[in-house]
Amino acid sequence: MSSHGTPIPMTARKSGPLKGTAAVPGDKSISHRALIFGAMAVGETKITGLLEGEDVLDTAKAMQALGADVVREGAGEWTVHGVGVGGFTEPADVIDCGNSGTGVRLIMGAVATHDFCTTFTGDGSLRKRPMGRVTDPLALFGARSVGRSQGRLPLTLIGAAEPVPVEYETPVPSAQVKSAVLLAGLNAPGQTVVIEKEMTRDHTERMLVGFGAELSTETTPEGYHKITLTGRPELTPQEVAVPRDPSSAAFPVCAALIVEGSEVFVPGVSQNTTRNGLYTTLVEMGANISFENPRTEGGEPVADLRVKYSKLKGIEVPPDRAASMIDEFPVLSVVAAFAEGTTVMRGVKELRVKESDRIDAMARGLEACGVEIEEDHDTLIVHGRGAKGVKGGATCATHIDHRIAMSFLVMGLASEQAVTVDDGSPIATSFPVFEKLMAGLGAAITRNN
Template identity: 60%
Template sequence: MLQAKPLRSSSTGALAGTIRVPGDKSISHRSLMLGAVAVGETVIHGLLEGEDVLNTAAAMRLLGAQAERGGDGVWRVRGVGLGGLGEPAQVLDMGNSGTAARLLMGLVASHPIICVFTGDASLNKRPMARVTGPLEQMGARFVGRSGGRLPLTVVGSDRTVPITYRLPVASAQVKSAILLCGLNTAGTTTVIEAEPTRDHTELMLRHFGATVTTERMEDGALAVSVTGQPELTGRTIVVPADPSSAAFPAVAALLRPGSELLLPGVGMNPRRTGLYDTLVEMGADIAFENRRDEAGEPVADLRVKHGPLKGIVVPADRAPSMIDEYPILAAAAACAEGTTVMLGLKELRVKESDRLAMVADGLTKCGVKVEVGADDSLTVYGTGKPPQGGATVATAMDHRIAMSFLVLGMATSEPVQVDDGAFIDTSFPGFVALMNGVGARIAGA
């Protein structure tokens, strides 16, 4: 259990400089998992060394792969080959990370081994039936608590069967769990998604040598198929800076008069950039410079300058491309002029915390008028003036809630305190030092 770490963020002057945001969390998890089932060595540059990803690395070692950081900061994974994962002698503790738990359950399900998964108090509340259901259809078995929560035991099988599965909820984690089980299953496994979710699993599977096809169906949905039991070969991976983490310094720069920040090499996969589209629609001055591809993923250097923001309506169909960015968007909306309406936020209720409730409560405490709709929408009434602040906000073991309110505190009349900043290390180690290095005033409270 981490020690609670209260933090206080006070109003700042202009923010200026360059922030090198750490590596993409989604891509980092996947690079370790696929490296572990490939033949030969995978070399990973820029792996996120956050708690969530370090838990994945530890789990891959317990399953028989080698995964180590070299003295040069580069990670090297020596894989066991597809189908070669061994039964772990210990419980797989995935900490705070839904991605690690759900994707790894999929990967081990097609191996004849038994794995016990657990997590921290936040992860053990999150729904797992969304992955255990389809994986059971493929032939794995699960034994655990009622209600489909961790801790639970996966009884894997080397006789899994391919399925065609239509996602009942827009989730890249569910899609990926099924594709990763399909990877070691003879035949073709297909996942149909009505709304496109992040496609890092598909891109990386191809990079390692698997055949993955994407086909548009008559109703507009996408059918993503993986051909089972390919030969995967170790690769070099360059992890881009995480657009979900870059969102925090980006919004901070937008809010503070006179600011200009450069954020180099940020991942610009179109399935991840909904927040940036939204901020530009709100009037933000963001330049996407030097657009290029790095190891199969588009990246750009973001130059963000302060300027006024106006309220807008954010449509529900944009949610999958900015699902983790609503807390920081809400902080921006609180400082904008006019009303921002965010539609289709039901999934926010099952993240590290109930993000819809936590954001609404925290903003209310900071003097911002908000409404949560019965349709899981969030309306934030911005006045164009700095919100009051002067409150302590609860974070409920949620890194993104903590960072969002620390950014808000840079712009409020009185400081904003968060009850616990310890979980920031799950996704953005070094956040406080990097932000203070460009002019923020975040300190222990």
């Protein structure tokens, strides 16, 4: 039973060709950051295209609780009157980040170098996720924290009264950890340095530069990604146009690839190389995707995708691509089930600490639907059914995980028998218009109660 909300079981049935345009909402990562950087700038930041999903709305509430003025002006249009770097005030109540790892970890970073105390919590999924990966580097700035065992939420963070700058090499490939350290470094004197062995999504770096921080990036002789941030800048308010979310676009794209006769147009999909690993992988599998009208939107390189049903083959995904498609492995494993041959996903252990253990959740659901898999701690291998087709016919557990729910619903659109998910309610955390958008393409997805 989820503590996210009342479970909403949903079912997807074999559908006719999917046709039309899938204009997915704003990018979740960029939406969180637009609110947080807006709150740390002096003056009014205007945001358009903000993702109004539960995760981002929780971050908006948190920014208000810390003293910023955050106002919804219209659909996706928000203004943030920031309090300036170092200007947050102690929240009067617990900050509840709901289902959002990004929200809680970035906000922990933002308050860690403020001389006050913040208590964080979240839903049943977030309370299981590891926070030590963020509280460990924040301790180097002088922040202290007390959480449940293994640093789980609820957790209280006592910010550093006299923060010191930090040099930190991230032990796991995580943009959330990198961003937490950089956000803490904003209110520390001197230079904060983050080094990552594998480069993760770079929205924090791009947006900090956009908001006027002094930040430089370089590749070290070992090939690592090194970021140097000068603390205590005055951030200048911005007009942020949030581009569409490539992680949400993955669902209509993958659905079109596996539902026979489909042709779907997906505008404005990020071509940022720290986010587009799924699309590279799909092309290697033989996907018929054309990348049209390349341009820049909201500071991100984007293209319009025209996607046609394709006969796909299994491939080995290079492990060094994992970070650039980390949220897309669940839906890739669905596509792999329909491909001819085996798809090997190695170097994916980070999937075990997402909203759910995504290797386990996908493995169990795929098996229940008649797909043979192999897994170990860091690997998921899917033996594609190809011409034999996917049986389906199971109810898959989603474990309060939006991407698991959407992935199995996509699977049901092309399986012989319907696929049910026990709880589709978490879809609202990242893709609140998923059902409407998929219905518009002709996908047979229904709620069961």
